[in-house]
Amino acid sequence: SFRCIKHSEVKKALNILQPGYTPSRFALAGHLLNEVFQEEKIKCSEKLYGELVCMSIDGWSNIHNEPIVCATVTVDRGNCICMTALTPLVIHITSEHLTALDSDTIKSCEKEFKCHVASFVTHNAANMAKMRKALEETENTS
Template structure:
């Protein structure tokens, strides 16, 4: 599927408004242009927040592909929120759960037969991957 700027009708409208202009491709938007803008915004935030007292918070979300991520934000006095980082957590949580199960089974010499969690997207994916681990080993 193509994004909006690659749709034939959008291209036609852009050409009518600005003949000869070619908008960037989705690859350019998702690649080097996104990285350039991200770096520029990161510098702006760094300059604006330098020396400020901030409140940092994290929360688990899902990205546009419904993959689990944790986002860290900082809030400055006045309520302005800045995204600090986002981290894909599915592999981390799976490794964490597997390590906890292995450690528990080794230390206490018993077998974990169930693992109770909530139903958040990141936890659901972790459960699925951990179940595969238990079946394999």
């Protein structure tokens, strides 16, 4: 939530850093966030271009008990970049959902950042194990 920008201590801190600067939560959630996102995306693209990467995924539930799946990529030098964090439209994440989600995430990563996903790491839950097997079979038949 960007409402915290109105908190008195946040205002004090911003005033120390940049006297007279008082951004609104709408500016933070809008054009400022978009600008920083684009800058960081360019940095990620530069780090990942042409690299062999390791992708990892994990899932958990948010405070509303909705599933969240997060994919990260790590390059040889240990730089870790969050690819995606999303709330799938399904309540129970099956291996089939994970297979489709992860296949799309791998393709998106390779297309957008011009890197190659060389390895894939998950934990050993039953749905993850089944998904890894399905991804391996898909890779072997392509």
